[in-house]
Amino acid sequence: MKLLVVFAHPLRNSYPRAVLDAFLEPIRAQGHQIDLLDLHEEDFDPRFTQADHAHFWGGDIPEEISAYQKRMDAADRLAFIYPVYWWGMPAIMKGWIERTFSGDWAYVYGEGVEDRGKAGLKGLLANRPTLLLGIGGSTERTYRRYRYDDAMRTAIDVGVFSYCGIRDVETHLLFDVEGDENADRREAYLDDVKQVARAFIAPDRVPRDAKAEHFAD
Numbered sequence: 001m002k003l004l005v006v007f008a009h010p011l012r013n014s015y016p017r018a019v020l021d022a023f024l025e026p027i028r029a030q031g032h033q034i035d036l037l038d039l040h041e042e043d044f045d046p047r048f049t050q051a052d053h054a055h056f057w058g059g060d061i062p063e064e065i066s067a068y069q070k071r072m073d074a075a076d077r078l079a080f081i082y083p084v085y086w087w088g089m090p091a092i093m094k095g096w097i098e099r100t101f102s103g104d105w106a107y108v109y110g111e112g113v114e115d116r117g118k119a120g121l122k123g124l125l126a127n128r129p130t131l132l133l134g135i136g137g138s139t140e141r142t143y144r145r146y147r148y149d150d151a152m153r154t155a156i157d158v159g160v161f162s163y164c165g166i167r168d169v170e171t172h173l174l175f176d177v178e179g180d181e182n183a184d185r186r187e188a189y190l191d192d193v194k195q196v197a198r199a200f201i202a203p204d205r206v207p208r209d210a211k212a213e214h215f216a217d
Contacts, residue, residue, distance in 0.1 A: 001201065002033040004075035008082040008093040010040045015177060015186055016083050016135050022190040023081060023133065023197045032201060035071055039092045046095020055102060058113040068100045077129045077200070078166075084136040084173070087148045088155065097160060101125075106164040123165025129207065130161055131200050132171040133193070140175040149173060150217075157210040169210040172196055 005024070009016040024034060039046075051062045061069075072078070082093050089097075104112060110119025134152070136143070143149045149171075157169045174189045176182055199205060 001076045002035065002074060003027060003077045003079060003201070004035045004037060004072055005079045005081065006037045006039065006093065006096065007080075008039045008090045008096075016081065018186075018190060019133065019135055019174070019193055020081050022193040023079070026194050026197045027201055030201065035075065037068075037071065039096055044092060044096055046092045046099070048095070048098055052099050052102075061102065061105075062099075065099055065102065068096070069102075069105055072100070073126075075128070077131075079131040079133065079200070081133045082135070084134045084152075087152060089134075101160070101164055121163070123163060125161075125165040127166050127168055129200065129205065130166050130169045131196070132156060132169065133196070134171070134173045135177060136173055136175050137178040138176065140173075143173065143175065153210070154214060158214045162211040162214075167209045167211050168207045170200075170208050 005020070007016075007020050009020075011017065024036075027034060049062070051059075052065070055061045055065070080089070080093065082089050085091070088094065101107075103109075104124070106125050107121055107123050109115045109117070109121055138148075152173075153171055157171055161167070161169045172193075174193075177186050177189065
């Protein structure tokens with residue numbers, strides 16, 4: 001199995017990095033191949049450029065974006081690990097999706113660019129197990145009360161991944177991790193993350209359907 005892990009945090013000595021290491025530990029132990037895409041380490045530019053805009057309307061794809069797409073095409077499973085900023089992904093990860101999930105690769109309207117606004121959408125990405133692991137500072141009660149967790153699943157699981165053809169998406173959120181008083185919680189979460197990783201790569205894992213689950217709620 002080959003796993004592409006997209007990670008977004010600028011500091012090596014950070015709790016999100018510890019979460020990343022905990023997630024990768026059981027996967028490495030089983031000998032699976034890991035392609036770690038550390039967006040800060042790779043100095044990714046999240047800004048949608050003039051070249052991206054031209055590609056959006058049918059022009060050539062920027063070379064660096066083509067390289068990211070090939071890395072994603074080569075993966076059997078995907079994982080995105082990130083701190084939650086304002087109830088969503090950090091700008092660098094959102095920008096990676098905006099630039100990389102481009103038309104005629106991630107999705108298409110009708111037969112191509114000329115059918116935008118006229119024909120229906122078709123997702124083009126191969127459906128494969130995809131895991132989203134968000135690290136939040138707020139309490140679980142806050143997420144539930146304001147339904148931030150539901151909003152994130154609607155916007156990301158369904159609005160991005162299912163939209164593009166990847167419906168087997170599972171989301172895990174870690175809550176209330178900030179401050180010295182939550183040190184024990186942070187440590188316990190690392191064990192939970194290892195369990196999440198083991199379940200994610202298990203041969204008997206049951207596929208999910210984020211879009212169907214969304215409309216069933």
